[in-house]
Amino acid sequence: MTGFGSQHVALLMLLGLAACAGARQPATDCPAPAVIIDIGHTAVAPGATAASGATEHSYNHRFAALLAKTLQNQGRTIHTVEITGPDPRLDRRVEEIRSITYGITHSLVLSVHHDSVQERYLKSRLVDGVERLYTDTATGFSLFVPAETAVAGDSLAAARSIADRLIAAGERPSRHHAEPIEGENRRLLDQERGIYAGDFLKILRTAEAPIVLLEIGVIKNPADEQRLSDPSTATAVAEAIAGGATLPCRVTSPSAARIPG
């Protein structure tokens, strides 16, 4: 009995040690990263056109403001990147993101976009007497991350965290970017969570801090557009993304060396 008791005590000690080891770096102790919200496209180069005729940029702008407010209400530090004026060059955006993230020790870039589909899936209909293109095929969110750079691991971890929150909030991932057709054929990194390799996008390929490009939903699909235009749905989506905007404790971004511990 004594032997059994000793083993029992040893087992308890082992379990205690394991619990302590596990308790040293629980996710809740990780510092929340500052979030750089990049508003996709510009007023003069507004991206996709929604089924209603509204521009993607107007959707990006509105959702970015909601996301910023949600993060600020949670006490998070945010910065917003918005390219204005007649020059919509992507290099301006890349440079601005780089200059902001360079000065922050722990940051996550979220580039806000709304999605469309390839031309072959477009149909035509009249909206308020105006002919508009729409689709009834793809629906849902897609997340793009760099897969071949130094920040790939942390970007994927952040995308998984965001996707899990979105799915828990009732959103569904779209796999239409993986379809083997011209213009798509994107590599799925996580099929269950709708996460794709996005190294073909300069903003992701050049990022020096962890980054996730969010396609919030397919605004070319009238059902998705209507749903995402509803303030309560948009608020729930913003809260899900804000809650998921985390990074692993071990950060591999170039600024990681400045993080204490």
Ligand SMILES: [Zn+2]
């Ligand atoms: Zn876009």
